[in-house]
Amino acid sequence: MEVVLTGRGYRISDSVRDLVDHKLAKLSRLEPRTVRIQLEIISEKNPKLDGAKRVEASLDIPKKTFRAHAEHHEIGSALDELVERLERQVRDHHGKIRTIQKHGQKHSQTQGRDRLKSGQQGASPAEEVD
Numbered sequence: 001m002e003v004v005l006t007g008r009g010y011r012i013s014d015s016v017r018d019l020v021d022h023k024l025a026k027l028s029r030l031e032p033r034t035v036r037i038q039l040e041i042i043s044e045k046n047p048k049l050d051g052a053k054r055v056e057a058s059l060d061i062p063k064k065t066f067r068a069h070a071e072h073h074e075i076g077s078a079l080d081e082l083v084e085r086l087e088r089q090v091r092d093h094h095g096k097i098r099t100i101q102k103h104g105q106k107h108s109q110t111q112g113r114d115r116l117k118s119g120q121q122g123a124s125p126a127e128e129v130d
Contacts, residue, residue, distance in 0.1 A: 002035065004036065008040065009043035016041070027059060034059060040055070053078050054078070056069040069082065
């Protein structure tokens with residue numbers, strides 16, 4: 001898994017890298033197919049936001065990308081919120097895959113049986129020609 005850290009208006013130190021690696025380890029265990037996580041830490045200059053840190057991330061797996069963002073005054077708290085949001089998305093995705101794999105074939109087979117029981121048969125090629 002490749003972790004790409006970018007800072008806008010914020011310097012990425014070794015302690016921040018260690019913190020990010022520690023927080024994102026849970027995601028790599030949850031989704032072992034993770035190819036890359038791109039993380040961007042943005043220091044807000046707006047005085048109304050009072051120096052809040054915005055953290056944006058995208059988690060890439062084959063055929064799917066998950067995105068999330070979080071804001072907080074401390075980077076650790078923002079990372080916690082971000083990881084929770086990404087974790088929820090990954091868990092929902094796993095649930096959808098399992099549902100499709102478990103019920104997908106049964107659903108298509110029962111539709112065909114129901115159509116035959118009700119007498120709806122597809123048009124034969126001879127009927128289609130005018």
